[in-house]
Amino acid sequence: MSEPTMPFWRIEIRNVSKTFSHAGQQLLVLDTVSLQVRDREFVSVIGPSGCGKSTLLNIIAGLEEPSSGEVWLDGSPAPERLGRVAYMHQRDLLLPWRTVLDNVVLGLELAGVPRAQARERARGWLVRFGLEGFADVYPAALSGGMRQRAAFLRTLLTERPVLLLDEPFGALDALTRAEMQEWLLALWGDVGRTVLFVTHDVEEAILLADRVLVMSQRPGRILREYSVPLPRPRTYQHVTDPAFVALKAELLATLRAERVKGQVNVPAVRS
Helix, strand or coil: CCCCCCCCEEEEEEEEEEEEEECCEEEEEEEEEEEEEECCCEEEEECCCCCCHHHHHHHHHCCCCCCEEEEEECCEECCCCCCCCEEECCCCCCCCCCCHHHHHCHHHHHCCCCHHHHHHHHHHHHCCCCCCCCCCCCHHHCCHHHHHHHHHHHHHCCCCCEEEEECCCCCCCHHHHHHHHHHHHHHHHHHCCEEEEECCCHHHHHHHCCEEEEECCCCECEEEEEECCCCCCCCHHHHHCHHHHHHHHHHHHHHHHHHHHHHHCCCCEEC
16 A cells, blocks of 8 residues: 655745844845645635735745745755745836836846747737737836736746646726736636735635635734645635635635734834
8 A cells, every 4th residue: 555645845845934134124025934835726815914924925925034944845944945935016018118018028037048948938828818919018108907916928828737826816907907816717727837926905815815814913923724625626706605605704704803913913023
């Protein structure tokens, strides 16, 4: 009888803490955060503003270093992480002087792929991303949803197995946001990447994810983990499913309780 296969963790955060200097003191932003994300799993992270969600993504991406603790990628310690994951911020960060096509190939060019080869590779994706006919258009002429699609394509074309998404739909109107959520669900089902997704939107967190992690007020800790009991593939119609509604109510109750607690807590500062 063969031994059971151990889970393949694409991301492991082991007791990570982070402090920043602020007004001559040390401000504790993350406090012994631990989490794991399996290969091809979609995990959402929600929590109050300022709890360190974006800082956590910056640490995973290698843009910042933890004050203590470790980051592991693909089952091994990862002290050098820059370039190993794909990272999309809330703002699309498209370069206004480059066309859509030249924006989406930027990551490939920086990785050393010849420009002609990078452009050819990207063209095949433009139709799938709803950008057919816009290859030579500049970002100023695009709608918010189209700009986010272009930014996401640029992120995806880095061909990293891990995607870090920091509120990529936060600046969009409600209708466009819903459309982008369904679009991302369909795309993720096809490309099979591992996703760690930060959001303030409880419905978005549930709709997209296999698991939802709830963070505390600053200093950020993982308060609760919820498995999402919804089948895949999903569409926006799932937001009326009784299991969806029940989980949303539970998540909101957890967040409200944490907000009340935060109103009486003193910010964590280390001298």
